[in-house]
Amino acid sequence: MVPRANWKGVLKIAEVICPVSLYTAASTSERIVFHTLNRATGNRVERQYIDAETEKPVDREDQVKGYEVSEGNYIELTPDEVKAAVPESDKTLAVSAFIGCGDIDDVYFDKPYYLAPSDRVAEEAYAIIRDGLREKKVAAIARTLLFRRVRTLLIRPHEDGLIATTLNFDYEVRAAADEFREIPDLKIKDEMLELAEHIIDTKMGEFDITKFDDRYEAALADVVKAKIEGRKIKPRKAPREEKVIDLMAALRESAGLGKSKDKAGSASRSGSRRKAG
Template structure:
């Protein structure tokens, strides 16, 4: 059984449903330690008092907010918890929205939201079914680990999924960040071919077909260096010039259609084989 990272009440009007929050994802990582170059000496970090040079125990560390002029306001952990009493135990639903209305740029991290006791599991299931039937999501707020989160709660199969979200003022303005962005042509052969390429490469979403190739390369690098071998680096792709764009698009469309045709042929063959196998089993029975 997974260990929950937060527990509290999902509050909807006068209804309170005890729930627990669980991590829904895990990232691929190759662990590395830090060493001084040319030695086998590990590099370690310590909490050190910059004035005395003495190491400081974790329990003796407090937070300080810079108010300017070299002055800090010191805040204890307990004081942060007391700012919003009860908020760290309540997931308050503010409204319901069409899930499709939320721009994915707002999504931060996914969690599973599960019922915490059998007595109220039916209330949990009722909300999940209602969200699934309406195609809507609940927008809620809650406090976890000293931080307030905006959250989206949605149905996903048998479970409720909670997505922590960025607040509107946390999302940067693309124009301010990137400056004036180029405008695409509204018509012409290039746009037609670009649309054709999108259509030719459109397939049902199958997350299982993708895997972390970079982590695999890192693991290969570590293994090769352990065996004293060299790893040849891949060359980055060259940028397509404006004069070559139409040709590149046409070739890409042709390649995509060819690949799609092969995939369709394989599926057709697999279906025929499955039908033959089923027929043989039926006749044998």
């Protein structure tokens, strides 16, 4: 099945124009989905909007958008009034600047899309843009109207194509200081830091997403299969809680030094006893 483009337009850099299409790069459509059923009839349940005061159902044609100006007081907005806030679109993904690939904190990353040429005519311009970004080791910052909002996208080379990642707005990203202000400024002992660095060195590897499976999804599939086959579903045991008693001992154990040090200490104590005897 040919994937359907989420957006089509032109990528514009100065006077260079390249027709492009935007495709979803990450999707949850393959996850197991449950429906809500009526236990008595086995039929699916439909969702209804209920008036909070009268508790009566509200028909779709009687539903309007409202903004709460004070507690319990709303202003109503018609669909045309809401639509008036949507900017006009010329279907242009206009590049405003180029930045280093690592210059944006990834906390601002929202959703990735594949950005591909829309037709054969666009392929040469597309290749020039892709290879130029790769050679200079930079990403492009561009803006366009996407899903009713003007969105900023970070465009980077990816394999034979380009990845366009929508960026969160500044007001959407909470300040880190709000969560980190209570963390004390501790002075870590050199030995602890050396052990931590040793553990990191021994665990160094390469990122391979295929090694990270969705355990919940797999377990859910097993549960559904067991239910279909009429097998009994056994509840999972609660995981054992891990408690750190001695941080230094935990670091040594993680670094593979705990047991050897304990053995050396035992041997030393044993030798001392033999000499005393």
